[in-house]
Amino acid sequence: MNSNLFGYDHNDTWVHRLTGTSKLIFFILVSIIAMISYDYRFIFLVLLLSIFAFKQSQIKWSQIKFVVKLIVVFAVLNLVMVFVFSPNHGAALYGTRHVLINLGYFTITKEQLFYELNLGLKYLVTVPISLIFLITTNPSEFSSSLNKIGVSYRLSYSLSLSLRYIPDVQNDFKEISLAQQARGYEISKKGKLFSRLKGTTQILIPLILSSLDKIQTISQAMELRRFGKNKHRTWYMNRKFTKKDYGTILLSLFIVVIGILFMKMDGGRFYNPFV
Amino acid sequence: MTKTMIEFKNVTFRYNAQAEPTLKNINLQINEGEKVLVVGPSGSGKSTLGNLINGVIPENFRGDLSGEIYIDGENAKDMSIFDTSLKVGTLLQNSNDQFVGLTVAEDIAFGMENDCFDNQTMQTKVNQWSKKLSINNLLKQAPNSLSGGQKQRTGLAGLLVDDAPILLLDEPLAALDPMAGSESIQLLQELHNELKNTIIIIEHRLEESLTKDVDKIILMNDGEIVGIYNPAELLKQNILNQYGIREPLYIEALKSIGIDLNKLHDIDSVEAVDGPGVADRIEQVSAKAKSISKYNASADILSIKKLNFAYDKKVIFNNLNVDIQKGDMISLVGKNGVGKTTLSKLIVGFLQPDAGEITFNGDNLLNKSIKERADDIGYIMQDPDKMISKVMIYDEVALGLKLRHYPKEQIKEKVDHALKVCNLYPFRHWPISALSYGQKKRLTIASMLVLSPKLLILDEPTAGQDYYHYTEIMNFLSQLNQEQGLTMIFITHDMHLMAEYSTRTLVIGDQTILRDNTPEKVLDDEALLAKANLKRTSLSILAKRFNVNYNDFSNYLISKERDNQHE
Numbered sequence: 068m069n070s071n072l073f074g075y076d077h078n079d080t081w082v083h084r085l086t087g088t089s090k091l092i093f094f095i096l097v098s099i100i101a102m103i104s105y106d107y108r109f110i111f112l113v114l115l116l117s118i119f120a121f122k123q124s125q126i127k128w129s130q131i132k133f134v135v136k137l138i139v140v141f142a143v144l145n146l147v148m149v150f151v152f153s154p155n156h157g158a159a160l161y162g163t164r165h166v167l168i169n170l171g172y173f174t175i176t177k178e179q180l181f182y183e184l185n186l187g188l189k190y191l192v193t194v195p196i197s198l199i200f201l202i203t204t205n206p207s208e209f210s211s212s213l214n215k216i217g218v219s220y221r222l223s224y225s226l227s228l229s230l231r232y233i234p235d236v237q238n239d240f241k242e243i244s245l246a247q248q249a250r251g252y253e254i255s256k257k258g259k260l261f262s263r264l265k266g267t268t269q270i271l272i273p274l275i276l277s278s279l280d281k282i283q284t285i286s287q288a289m290e291l292r293r294f295g296k297n298k299h300r301t302w303y304m305n306r307k308f309t310k311k312d313y314g315t316i317l318l319s320l321f322i323v324v325i326g327i328l329f330m331k332m333d334g335g336r337f338y339n340p341f342v
Numbered sequence: 343m344t345k346t347m348i349e350f351k352n353v354t355f356r357y358n359a360q361a362e363p364t365l366k367n368i369n370l371q372i373n374e375g376e377k378v379l380v381v382g383p384s385g386s387g388k389s390t391l392g393n394l395i396n397g398v399i400p401e402n403f404r405g406d407l408s409g410e411i412y413i414d415g416e417n418a419k420d421m422s423i424f425d426t427s428l429k430v431g432t433l434l435q436n437s438n439d440q441f442v443g444l445t446v447a448e449d450i451a452f453g454m455e456n457d458c459f460d461n462q463t464m465q466t467k468v469n470q471w472s473k474k475l476s477i478n479n480l481l482k483q484a485p486n487s488l489s490g491g492q493k494q495r496t497g498l499a500g501l502l503v504d505d506a507p508i509l510l511l512d513e514p515l516a517a518l519d520p521m522a523g524s525e526s527i528q529l530l531q532e533l534h535n536e537l538k539n540t541i542i543i544i545e546h547r548l549e550e551s552l553t554k555d556v557d558k559i560i561l562m563n564d565g566e567i568v569g570i571y572n573p574a575e576l577l578k579q580n581i582l583n584q585y586g587i588r589e590p591l592y593i594e595a596l597k598s599i600g601i602d603l604n605k606l607h608d609i610d611s612v613e614a615v616d617g618p619g620v621a622d623r624i625e626q627v628s629a630k631a632k633s634i635s636k637y638n639a640s641a642d643i644l645s646i647k648k649l650n651f652a653y654d655k656k657v658i659f660n661n662l663n664v665d666i667q668k669g670d671m672i673s674l675v676g677k678n679g680v681g682k683t684t685l686s687k688l689i690v691g692f693l694q695p696d697a698g699e700i701t702f703n704g705d706n707l708l709n710k711s712i713k714e715r716a717d718d719i720g721y722i723m724q725d726p727d728k729m730i731s732k733v734m735i736y737d738e739v740a741l742g743l744k745l746r747h748y749p750k751e752q753i754k755e756k757v758d759h760a761l762k763v764c765n766l767y768p769f770r771h772w773p774i775s776a777l778s779y780g781q782k783k784r785l786t787i788a789s790m791l792v793l794s795p796k797l798l799i800l801d802e803p804t805a806g807q808d809y810y811h812y813t814e815i816m817n818f819l820s821q822l823n824q825e826q827g828l829t830m831i832f833i834t835h836d837m838h839l840m841a842e843y844s845t846r847t848l849v850i851g852d853q854t855i856l857r858d859n860t861p862e863k864v865l866d867d868e869a870l871l872a873k874a875n876l877k878r879t880s881l882s883i884l885a886k887r888f889n890v891n892y893n894d895f896s897n898y899l900i901s902k903e904r905d906n907q908h909e
Binding site for chain 1: 396398401402422423424427428432434436439440442443444445447448451452453454455456457458459460461464465468486500504687690692711712713715716721723725727728729730731732733741742745746789
């Protein structure tokens with residue numbers, strides 16, 4: 068089913084019951100401030116908080132293990148690459164240089180390690196926040212949430228529509244590809260590389276044509292039901308804000324303020340323990 | 343005084359892309375509470391008429407429009423498509439493509455959302471209408487997971503919440519199996535009786551859509567209105583076939599046994615039609631019937647043994663066995679979603695079975711690639727757009743031969759021949775985009791025939807075809823079958839098609855072949871028909887009413903029909 072695209076799990080916890088809008092605001096504000104700050108004390112606080120929320124939303128490891136593994140691999144790869152390309156970045160940033168192991172170009176400094184620790188924490192903190200949003204938000208609420216925070220309803224609706232049509236297009240692609248093979252394009256392993264390539268490109272014309280057809284039909288169907296008539300529209304799946312929603316938004320603002328305070332204290336984005 | 347809901351005065355419309363007007367000088371008047379069928383062959387302009395009523399023209403299609411159109415008393419010129427949609431609720435042809443909501447409830451509420459209704463009102467109305475259409479237990483489901491009939495109900499509910507006084511349905515039967523189609527028509531009848539709204543149905547399947555409450559039938563041809571009739575009047579006119587509309591089967595039968603239609607009463611209902619001498623004549627011909635020899639059993643061409651197949655965890659086939667003989671003309675029938683298309687896909691290699699054997703002329707098919715299987719087996723998918731990959735008609739048909747490295751002259755000869763038998767030769771230099779749906783379907787048949795397959799599998803070969811093209815395609819296919827011994831399997835919901843053109847019927851159900859018999863025997867088994875979501879034809883209702891054996895009656899008619907064809 069296409070609603071699984073977002074990984075929505077149809078569970079019922081207080082996190083699930085929050086409106087999509089408040090979760091979206093929390094997600095955006097908190098990840099932005101966590102991205103800006105390089106103060107591990109602050110990021111660590113946010114991490115604790117988001118792990119708490121994560122536990123509360125009762126997400127199971129099996130739901131997320133693929134994504135999490137993927138993210139961890141990329142994060143580690145990224146940290147290694149940062150070290151490979153500029154092993155001296157930490158020292159330059161913090162203005163001091165405490166050598167731990169001297170290896171010439173790849174000399175390891177305390178500053179570099181500290182910098183990469185902050186970086187790693189930042190990656191880590193965004194994982195639970197974004198997963199909470201994706202898994203506990205009903206996809207039906209997605210477009211209305213976007214609309215609530217100021218994105219035009221046409222844009223947000225077309226976004227969620229295109230997500231809805233991805234499985235359809237995948238299906239079409241498969242069918243057309245099979246039909247082309249029946250015509251004589253050998254795409255299976257028995258064919259030569261060139262003819263396989265040529266066969267694959269032949270799928271695109273009918274795929275584009277059938278998708279354009281679909282778009283035309285759907286936009287006609289939408290117009291026939293007055294989509295685009297008014298400047299605003301209401302949303303069936305919209306729910307009233309509860310105290311918890313206001314709480315969530317206040318909390319995210321509070322986190323932003325804390326983050327800014329930490330930056331004031333540090334005199335910039337970076338907390339420097341070396342001076 | 344009755345109120346006029348729709349009025350056309352001298353309306354002519356020409357699409358910008360076309361040289362000739364698609365609608366010519368249309369005058370018509372539809373009153374409040376009337377139920378109107380618009381019938382006509384493909385290309386007769388009936389869809390264009392619908393698009394003028396709901397405002398899609400001129401909003402989405404540009405062209406020259408002259409004359410005046412009034413919808414519920416207002417001049418359509420002064421109405422936007424949004425204004426019109428509050429008067430005319432439109433259900434588009436393919437309900438699958440018009441879903442906009444992620445769940446049934448959201449889809450029903452879509453129009454109200456755009457009108458900025460508050461949530462309280464929306465919920466009340468969604469509950470009210472979903473209950474009325476018995477889809478209230480499906481509200482949280484994704485529309486894609488519904489059956490054809492449920493999809494249509496969802497679409498209808500989404501229109502009914504608007505309280506529009508006019509409902510316009512474009513080919514509501516197209517995507518439904520016979521049972522679901524008849525339920526849908528019945529539902530419309532109930533709604534009409536209760537709401538007294540104006541209903542316009544555009545259909546070329548007259549028999550299925552003709553119910554007691556139809557007030558008018560507008561017959562269109564070539565952009566013009568041939569006439570506006572009440573049902574009985576139209577059936578007595580005896581002009582339907584000439585305009586590419588299939589007459590109801592029982593009318594065809596009564597005509598064929600020499601009954602004068604003008605002397606009949608209740609001609610528009612198979613349950614009540616009668617007249618002087620009808621009973622005697624039906625009895626007389628049924629007694630005369632000779633059994634028709636159909637089976638020309640010869641060597642097995644395709645043989646399937648112990649086939650198992652499942653999509654993920656959903657078992658489709660469990661130990662399915664069937665042998666198909668050379669020269670068979672097989673109809674494959676069954677409920678929507680029971681695995682008819684899946685079986686075809688397993689044969690041509692689009693899907694791989696979990697267990698079992700498929701052999702073709704003794705060769706194991708399972709080791710062969712799709713391309714290799716396609717040399718012997720032509721598979722024509724339901725949706726022609728999924729098969730077509732070229733821009734020009736000639737190139738499309740030639741593609742399979744080019745890829746098989748035939749010499750140029752031979753390609754030309756074969757392609758020309760295939761185009762001629764499929765009646766597409768005059769269009770050979772046209773772009774494919776200029777073809778109608780039915781023509782595209784014939785094009786895909788042509789591009790398979792050109793490879794001289796030994797077995798042809800056709801998925802709904804006549805879907806979306808009017809009667810003229812239906813007869814043309816089917817006569818052409820049965821000619822191929824008789825002259826060249828080409829074996830054919832067609833997937834169909836059309837009981838006429840099954841009875842008239844196939845020699846053997848395979849009913850699929852319960853994860854296997856539920857029945858393997860002649861079409862007459864299948865049509866005579868009511869329990870089986872109900873199980874497979876099929877419907878008795880009006881012919882068998884007639885036979886029952888007059889107490890004759892259905893097999894005898896239909897055998898008489900079929901052999902008579904064949905004699906006529908041979909002459």
